[in-house]
Amino acid sequence: MIELELKGISLAYGHKLVVKDLSFRVEPGEVVGLIGPNGSGKSTVIRGLSRVILPASGQIYLGGRDILEISRPELARLLGVVPQIAILPGTFTAFEIVLMGRNPHLGFLRHESAHDIEIAWNAMEMTRTESFARRRVNELSGGEIQRVVIARVLAQEPKSVLLDEPTASLDISHQVDILDLIKGLCHEISLTVVIVLHDLNLATQYCDRLILMKEGRLHAQGTPEEVINAHNIEEVYGAFDCVYPHPDSGIPVVLPKAGGSLKRGRKSRPIDAEAG
DSSP: OOOEEEEEEEEEETTEEEEEEEEEEEOTTOEEEEEOSTTSSHHHHHHHHTTSSOOSEEEEEETTEEGGGSOHHHHHHHEEEEOSSOOOOTTSBHHHHHHGGGGGGOOTTOOOOHHHHHHHHHHHHHTTOGGGTTSBGGGSOHHHHHHHHHHHHHHTOOSEEEEESTTTTSOHHHHHHHHHHHHHHHHHHOOEEEEEOSOHHHHHHHOSEEEEEETTEEEEEEOHHHHOSHHHHHHHHOOOSOEEEOTTTOOEEEOOOTTGGGOOSOOOOOSOTTTO
């Protein structure tokens, strides 16, 4: 079990500050979703958490340790990343890509054991990718490649996983499969998960807590019921009259209307700031 914590993190590209003074904590067994409009800094947070870019200020702690003090090999054993766009060698098979997830566990010049191969196959079974294990990457669709990348991360056996829009290229069935899988692993092995999602309805269904960002800053955080309300959606997205309780679960559902961002007239009693 391992927790993830950001304390006053600011992230920049050169002299341009993109994320400003962001703080939140993710507990083991918890799925925390990063949501917000394009350009709000969500993917930059993932890059900061995975040490692709270093903080301009603030600290990131993984299991109570400053992430900058953790070696690269150890960090790869603790933290798995599913990027927004995966760049993979086209001539490798899907199984070979998934088996690469075992690299952080191998010593110098050590080859994969039968145990490593078994773990890779199990990861492919969990993501329903075993049927095309022997196909080359350049023969796969975008959605199939995304599932292979997720399988590779699962083969890595990390304690924490970062996912940057993992369902963007998947159809609705595979979106649900992947998010069901991630949510299930959280409960089974207390995996710590931070996930960027553009689909607010998927975010409310699968995330325990949400971090709503606007222009690089924290706008709101809390449970889906606390964050997804008409007031926050209007302030961050500019949309109106679009948040309603799900008829079965009561979880907030976002149902935007055509031209809804331009309508500033009468409201039809959606979930508002007080009710949210």
